[in-house]
Amino acid sequence: MSNIFRELLKKVGSGNHTGENLTRAEAAIATKMILLGEATPAQIGAFLIAHRIKRPTGEELAGMLDAYDELGPKLQPINATSPVMVLGIPYDGRTRTAPISPVTALILAAAGQPVVMHGGDRFPTKYGLPLIEVWQGLGVDWTALSLPQTQAVFEQTKIGFIYTRHHFPLTKSIWEYRDQLGKRPPFATMELIWCPYAGDAHLIAGFVHPPTEGMFQAALELRKEKNYTLIKGLEGSCDLPRDRTAIIALSASPDLERLFLSPHDYGFTTKNVPLGTTEELITQIQDVLLGKPGELTQTALWNGGFYLWRSGICSDMRSGIAKTEELLTNGTVAAKLQELSQIVKSASENTLQHI
Template identity: 60%
Template sequence: MSQIFREFLKKVGSGRHTSKDLSRVEAQSALEMMLQQEATPAQIGAFLIAHRIKRPTGIELAGFLDAYEHLGPALPAVSASSPVIVFSVPYDGRSRTAPVLPVTALILAASGCPVLLHGGDRMPTKYGVPLVDLWQGLGVDWSHRSLAQIHQVLSKYGLGFIYLPEQFPLAQGMVEFRDQVGKRPPLATTELLWQPYLGEHHLIAGFVHPPTENMMREALALRGTDHFTTIKGLEGSCDLPRDRKAILGLNHPSSEQTWQRLILSARDYDLGGPEIPYTSTKTLLEQLHAVLNGQTCELMPAVLWNAGFYLWHVGISSSLNDGLQAAENLLTNGTAKQTLTQVQAFLADL
């Protein structure tokens, strides 16, 4: 099998002028051989760095996603009045700005819009704070859960989390290679497009560089994914910035114009300002708890800006202003925190 992989490596690793792109089938085969470690460690490392230098194509990303679909987990569909929102963020976490996605997810779930997240532990190359650590700090432990249990929580309370080491050990096995390579491989872009869910869904994926967005759009089109949103978010996440304009791409099959560009400014809604820095997980968790208790703190504007936007974006609120007000109400009246308490109790019983 390593001899077959050698041919893939020769194509992507022949240099800037002579390297060739993989076909979709070849990309799927290459990633499956790496995930199952049928390729040798030397080949895997060489491929990851060579593919980064070459730069992936949308076709190759589609093949990588085919491999994730073939070998990875997927939750069955749940009964819901709206598509499940799948938030995809960089697995190597955040190291400069404070993430607010857990509270955004709780507000959406409390409003009847189910949310599915996925990720692992601290990961190269950034080794930033991962979402699973924040959930644990909020009293929700997504580790050591079966897919059936995650499906139960998603069905009952509209919240779920696919924990990579537990649910997709083959992908977790690539972490050591990523650490030794020392650079974020194109595999990280695949994770931004992965949606481990079998029902109707709305994928929301963050990105940093415009060429990445173009590759993402091509890959999703090839895969038949027609309901997605791209966010030029903080550190490539789905969190909207407040100190600059938020740039979004909207792809919805039911709209007259399938692809639309949306640009928003938090300053237009009196929520602009400098981004809240991430200093430590302890400090961040104190801020998240304060927000969930409805207390005024420096993180509150970022939470309202994000949660309010998403309430409007997914159709729960009729306008962005209504979404901002609804987000504030769900925090001050304790509804979002109640959802957190219910999920805590349910997982504890399991």
């Protein structure tokens, strides 16, 4: 048993009257001890539940991110004219609405904007469709690449994907606890604003519950992250909703700049595309990449327009939407997917040859 960890557990688990928040340094210590298995299973399980009930603070999230920075992987800086966009998306996937972020990443990369994504397989508690399976359905298998190979792909294509199962195996124990506990611990909140890129980054994070936005802001300010966008997105993702006004916060000092975007104002119907089978989704995405009209194409235009504007490639939403339509209809985005698929496949084959 770790006496150090027991004291940290006592702070977060003592209830409303005597419990205390952890300092940033204490949160970093607790996170490292969990990742490295230096606390007992009983201590770790108790801590995760107690911390969930208490709710994390921005300072605690900052400490957890410090630990991830120390122990986790990072893609190294590439030659880029703008900050690399890092998309923070819930690791336990999607169950209700069709994800569009892989298409968004392809649109951005096709326009010259580098993008980093991160995640893993089907994870608890939701066990929804993860990004890794969407990419595999599109012919891009990130799971076979080492971190140096992923770096090379990123440098060539402007798209990178940190696959946590291989690139950050220390997190495996967290998922095992999460499965056994049946609840999302605060790590699930922190992952949304984790930045596995060592250069100048623009963090994009989705959220569901409004208090999360304040925690994000506090954590990022403590870590001196000044370039971020927070979105009340579909199922907590970075995907802009179409069934309601998108509530967005843009980093600004000292306060967030609030932005409200209504799909109706830009000529889009106000409904989200439901998620069917994975095969159906892949077919829908392939139609989008061919420039065919359809509901998911509308979602791609809506999101592509926003992100091309937010990256600085386009001057406003309307020009971003027009640019997205152009990139889809002239085959540029489809060509980017083909390039990415071929380069990842070539890297994977090199791996197999050396086994």
